[in-house]
Amino acid sequence: xxxxxxxxxxxxxxxxxxxxxxxxDRAGDRETVxxxxxxxxxxxxxxLLVAEDKDTGTLCGSLLGVVFxxxxxxxxxxxxxxxxxxxxxxxxxxVGRRMFQEIEAWGKQVWNCHYEILVSGMNRTGAHKFYQALxxxxxxxxxxxx
Numbered sequence: 074x075x076x077x078x079x080x081x082x083x084x085x086x087x088x089x090x091x092x093x094x095x096x097x098d099r100a101g102d103r104e105t106v107x108x109x110x111x112x113x114x115x116x117x118x119x120x121l122l123v124a125e126d127k128d129t130g131t132l133c134g135s136l137l138g139v140v141f142x143x144x145x146x147x148x149x150x151x152x153x154x155x156x157x158x159x160x161x162x163x164x165x166x167x168v169g170r171r172m173f174q175e176i177e178a179w180g181k182q183v184w185n186c187h188y189e190i191l192v193s194g195m196n197r198t199g200a201h202k203f204y205q206a207l208x209x210x211x212x213x214x215x216x217x218x219x
Contacts, residue, residue: 085123135172137155
């Protein structure tokens, strides 16, 4: 399978809906997602990427990277990765790994980020094994809904 990893575009909305169902019970509101795509595209510190199966045209994965400032130690930015999802039929075929390679290269080369963080649902144990295989370490974290 040949994979194309690229910046998300408005034409990807249907595919993004399907990919987001891997990590959520429902896709985001279409008009809201369309507005957010434009907003993300206009913000150089955000990168919403998609993976597309070149042979079939299927959008098979997505990942959002956000760079934010750090005001301690070396003051180098941090890369936050969110909304990591790969269609079930494409899991284990290198799609997720390729998306992480792309976002990490962006974080290092464009922003000089010194580390990367992500949050994953407690019950996503398969994803946790994948993240550890990529070199992530499990650490304790907290979240609070606002």
